[in-house]
Amino acid sequence: MPGTSAGSHCYRHFYMGVSEPGPGVPVFTAMGYVDDQRILHYDSETQRQEPRGDWVQGAVSPDFWDTETWTLWDWQDRFESNLVTLRDRYNQTRGSHTLQFMYGCELHEDKSTGGYMQFGYDGGDFVSYDLGTRTWVAEITQAQVTQRRWNEDKALLQDARAYLEETCIAWLRQFLQHGEAAQQSKRPMAQVSDRPSRDGRTTLACWVHSFYPKNISVVWLRNGEAQPQKTSCSGVLPSGDGTFQTWATIEIDPSSDHDYTCSVEHVSLGAALRVAWDKGRAESTRMLAVGIVIGVVLPVVAVMGAAGYFRRRRGVGHRAVLHRAVPAHEALQSQAPERETQEREALESCRLVQGQDDTISGAELSSCNIPCILSLKGQVWSQG
Secondary structure, three states, X not given: OOOOOOOOEEEEEEEEEEOOOEOOEOOEEEEEEEOOEEEEEEEOOOOOOEEOOHHHHOOOOOOHHHHHHHHHHHHHHHHHHHHHHHHHHOOOOOOOOEEEEEEEEEEOOXXXXXXXXXXXXXXXXXXXXXXXXXXXXXXXXHHHHHHHHHHHOHHHHHHHHHHHHHHHHHHHHHHHHHHHHHOOOEOOEEEEEEEEOHHHOEEEEEEEEEEEOOOOEEEEEEOOEEOOOOOEEOOXXXXXXXXXXXXXXXXXXXXXXXXXXXXXXXXXXXXOEEEEOOHHHHHHHHHHHHHHHHHHXXXXXXXXXXXXXXXXXXXXXXXXXXHHHOOOOOOOOOOOOOOOOOOOOOOOOOOOOOOOOOOOOHHHHHHOOOOHHHHHOOOOOOOO
């Protein structure tokens, strides 16, 4: 979970609507992140704004989720109608099309802030808000109508600026402070496994998981000596529950007499966590596998020998009958991996908090999650 530790932090949201949904791709999806932790999720299939991580529940008032759900129902309807408008504006008659909206703010270590709002269509930029000039900028000819209408609306320009410079930053600080209060350093757990690799070699894998904060060092040791050049690391990834995970692998000669150990260093540990590869257990597993193969192969060989004997005794005609009697094996097809749902993002309530301190009350939290940019929805995409 995020905290107020040194460094830059960000609060980001992503929305996506598609004109022709498919398996694993809903009509509309909205997601929110603090730093690299996903904290909010809504899609047109669940029809519900939901938290990601137990600590998020405590950062908002109980009626927050209902309020946000109702607001996102409206966003979903608007995205569907705006996709129709944009298809006409681009002179498109068929095919699947995508409308995206992303926005967020940043709080840097030197206390400076930044923010952005940007709409995209079919993967390309459409129109964006320039926080420096405090105006909307058309990224393509088809967006010029939208740019003109939005820049003529002075209240809308003020709302966008106030949200990015004030409300969004207040939200970010609120989440960071709550995350800091809720978090504890979580000790990593490590598991070691092995698998055959090319040319008779073996790959040892060390899965390190359930740790917080993110920074961690994982390396394989050979006879107690670190092997950083031979250790391959996957990078640190979020686990989805506020903790992190990573993998470290090394390729070895299984016939060697070397001892291999996975070594983990983390701020939550007083000393390095070390998990040794149990070579004896791995060899026992291989011997068991060989025994199983021998147990299966020998009866098959015996049956084949008997079949050959009877073929010699009874002639070719019986061989043909045996071929008809043996059922053909059906090929097993591995199922294709599930399509990854594209994660897009969530927004924040239509009420701006202005001129207040950084601590937002429960009532304000439930009403400030969708930015007042909502006022764009009804008029932004209309022709004119």
